[in-house]
Amino acid sequence: QSVLTQPPSASGTPGQRVTISCSGSSSNLGSNTVNWYQQLPGTAPKLLIYDNNQRPSGVPDRFSGSKSGTSASLAISGLHSEDEANYYCAVWDDSLNGRWVFGGGTKLTVL
Amino acid sequence: QVQLQQSGPGLVKPSQTLSLTCAISGDSVSSKNAAWNWIRQSPSRGLEWLGRTYYRSRWNNGYAVSMKSRITINPDTSKNQFSLHLNSVTPEDTAVYYCVRSQGYLDYWGQGIPVTVSS
Numbered sequence: 001q002s003v004l005t006q007p008p009s010a011s012g013t014p015g016q017r018v019t020i021s022c023s024g025s026s027s028n029l030g031s032n033t034v035n036w037y038q039q040l041p042g043t044a045p046k047l048l049i050y051d052n053n054q055r056p057s058g059v060p061d062r063f064s065g066s067k068s069g070t071s072a073s074l075a076i077s078g079l080h081s082e083d084e085a086n087y088y089c090a091v092w093d094d095s096l097n098g099r100w101v102f103g104g105g106t107k108l109t110v111l
Numbered sequence: 112q113v114q115l116q117q118s119g120p121g122l123v124k125p126s127q128t129l130s131l132t133c134a135i136s137g138d139s140v141s142s143k144n145a146a147w148n149w150i151r152q153s154p155s156r157g158l159e160w161l162g163r164t165y166y167r168s169r170w171n172n173g174y175a176v177s178m179k180s181r182i183t184i185n186p187d188t189s190k191n192q193f194s195l196h197l198n199s200v201t202p203e204d205t206a207v208y209y210c211v212r213s214q215g216y217l218d219y220w221g222q223g224i225p226v227t228v229s230s
Binding site: 002033035037043044045046047050051056088090096097098099100101102104105 | 148150157158159160173175176209213215216217218220221222223
């Protein structure tokens with residue numbers, strides 16, 4: 001079981017807005033900033049959002065992030081077919097001498 | 112632009128040592144702002160952080176508690192790379208292994224190497 005909890009699946013039609021949640025605890029989301037990754041089949045995860053709500057250069061502003069307490073969410077507006085992928089949240093956890101922890105991933109299907 | 116190029120065998124026998132290398136371009140393994148991580152991914156365990164090495168006036172390592180007795184991560188400043196050694200492997204260690212830079216967040220990832228543990 002993953003330390004962070006994400007829904008296993010999400011879906012939407014082109015143009016819609018979808019959100020993906022990520023739930024943790026005081027030692028991870030409650031203490032540190034969250035990052036989001038997009039993973040296409042057969043490729044490495046790609047950084048999508050860092051420090052809760054910052055986008056790296058090149059990431060469309062259709063992607064946005066937020067965090068409150070021990071929960072976080074990723075929102076994708078104006079859904080495109082190419083957004084179909086797996087999405088993961090990740091955060092530094094202060095327990096067990098410190099470690100990176102991840103969500104189990106959410107498979108987004110664009111209908 | 113930072114690039115991480117991984118190398119190593121894709122098949123390891125049970126009880127042997129899994130060894131992978133990550134060559135860095137566009138940054139230095141000795142950077143005082145970065146850490147160099149190993150992460151693996153499998154269908155059964157998802158994404159799992161294994162450990163990291165980083166330089167802050169001296170070399171430091173941090174390992175996942177579940178790995179601590181079997182893992183070593185070493186920097187190689189002469190080649191600007193770092194390595195993973197995981198001993199006494201079992202089929203449970205079958206996964207895609209990634210090397211990843213972190214600077215407050217995990218930003219640059221290697222291409223990933225699928226490793227199978229099988230006789």
